[in-house]
Amino acid sequence: MLKFKSSFRNSCISEGKFFGWWAKSARLTSRLTQINKMGDSEPPLFTFGVIADVQYADIEDGFNFKHTRKRYYRNSLRLLRRANEKWKSEVIQPSFIIQLGDVIDGFNKKYNASERALETVVNELDRSEIGVHHVWGNHEFYNFSRDDLMMSALNSRTVDDTVTEDADESRLHTEESYAYHFSPAPHFRFVVLDAYDLSLIGRKEPSVRYYQALEIMKAHNNNDDLNNPPVPKGLEQRFVKFNGGFSQGQLDWLDRLLTRSDEKLEKVIVVSHLPVHPYSTDPICLAWNYDGVLSILHSHKCVVCFMAGHDHDGGYYRDSFGVHHLTFEGVIETPPESDAFGTVYVYEDRMTLKGNGRVSDRVLFYP
Numbered sequence: 001m002l003k004f005k006s007s008f009r010n011s012c013i014s015e016g017k018f019f020g021w022w023a024k025s026a027r028l029t030s031r032l033t034q035i036n037k038m039g040d041s042e043p044p045l046f047t048f049g050v051i052a053d054v055q056y057a058d059i060e061d062g063f064n065f066k067h068t069r070k071r072y073y074r075n076s077l078r079l080l081r082r083a084n085e086k087w088k089s090e091v092i093q094p095s096f097i098i099q100l101g102d103v104i105d106g107f108n109k110k111y112n113a114s115e116r117a118l119e120t121v122v123n124e125l126d127r128s129e130i131g132v133h134h135v136w137g138n139h140e141f142y143n144f145s146r147d148d149l150m151m152s153a154l155n156s157r158t159v160d161d162t163v164t165e166d167a168d169e170s171r172l173h174t175e176e177s178y179a180y181h182f183s184p185a186p187h188f189r190f191v192v193l194d195a196y197d198l199s200l201i202g203r204k205e206p207s208v209r210y211y212q213a214l215e216i217m218k219a220h221n222n223n224d225d226l227n228n229p230p231v232p233k234g235l236e237q238r239f240v241k242f243n244g245g246f247s248q249g250q251l252d253w254l255d256r257l258l259t260r261s262d263e264k265l266e267k268v269i270v271v272s273h274l275p276v277h278p279y280s281t282d283p284i285c286l287a288w289n290y291d292g293v294l295s296i297l298h299s300h301k302c303v304v305c306f307m308a309g310h311d312h313d314g315g316y317y318r319d320s321f322g323v324h325h326l327t328f329e330g331v332i333e334t335p336p337e338s339d340a341f342g343t344v345y346v347y348e349d350r351m352t353l354k355g356n357g358r359v360s361d362r363v364l365f366y367p
């Protein structure tokens with residue numbers, strides 16, 4: 001004990017400073033304990049799980065396009081299992097899970113393994129018996145056509161028909177885009193957006209939306225390879241084939257829906273594969289018409305949070321309207337010894353994100 005004390009004291013500058021530090025640290029510990037106790041003693045209204053960019057494929061590890069990040073294609077399934085087991089073991093079971101898109105990797109298409117890979121991840125998710133809301137990302141479209149996705153296990157829009165009181169509205173877009181909403185608890189609503197509604201990968205070539213997307217791309221990107229960004233830096237980088245945008249029809253629907261939520265004094269969480277705030281992501285990952293979405297979000301009081309994937313490094317920004325923009329770290333670029341998923345505890349005045357591995361803890365007070 002004495003030995004420890006003296007060597008410890010040797011590393012401290014002075015006894016006075018040591019006791020000052022000790023008193024400060026003790027106060028902080030007690031405050032943190034109080035905060036934890038407050039959180040623990042107050043049961044959340046409900047909780048939900050979030051995971052992004054699993055990109056599973058039964059292939060050897062690889063790298064991203066720039067060779068700056070390793071991609072762990074097989075291990076991503078292990079991390080998905082770990083997340084699911086954690087959610088399953090929670091004292092308060094999550095009401096649902098949000099899968100933010102790119103659940104299997106585009107490489108599956110090359111190996112004719114798309115169906116098998118999808119079955120593998122869906123079986124994995126099914127083990128917890130917690131309902132999953134699936135968002136569609138670019139890798140969904142590398143593997144499947146929009147028609148195939150509509151018929152697949154990745155179409156979770158049917159889930160909302162059982163939980164929303166606005167079934168008519170949720171069906172509004174059945175033919176047009178994969179956008180829907182659901183209300184898991186009174187005064188809370190989630191909106192799933194289709195960020196590839198206008199895109200070269202999510203629309204068939206002879207279609208109005210494909211040609212609209214082509215026009216947008218031609219106006220901003222002259223490269224032969226449209227996955228190659230038009231500029232090396234800045235917001236214009238987002239005009240690449242692996243991104244997309246929201247049709248005017250979808251934006252009008254979102255606006256109407258949020259007006260209704262304002263009237264009902266709801267809190268709304270919007271989710272999409274592509275982020276919409278430039279400070280919440282590397283701009284190369286932004287939705288083409290991110291600004292159109294932002295101006296709608298900002299014209300309604302009900303919006304509290306926007307969650308996205310796509311940028312595997314993740315990001316966070318609270319904008320000037322108090323809306324939290326969370327971009328979740330991608331599972332695919334998460335080393336085997338780490339994790340990348342979160343559980344969100346929803347309260348009357350805030351949401352608390354409990355992150356795992358690369359996903360940080362955050363307290364998100366409503367605007």
Ligand SMILES: Nc1ncnc2c1ncn2[C@@H]1O[C@H](COP(=O)(O)OP(=O)(O)O)[C@@H](O)[C@H]1O
Binds near residue numbers: 064228229
């Ligand atoms: N700078 C770039 N130039 C050309 N092609 C690119 C560039 N960045 C990505 N790509 C291509 O775009 C596609 C999507 O990129 P990828 O990194 O797989 O997306 P994600 O981050 O969604 O996994 C891939 O085919 C990739 O090779």
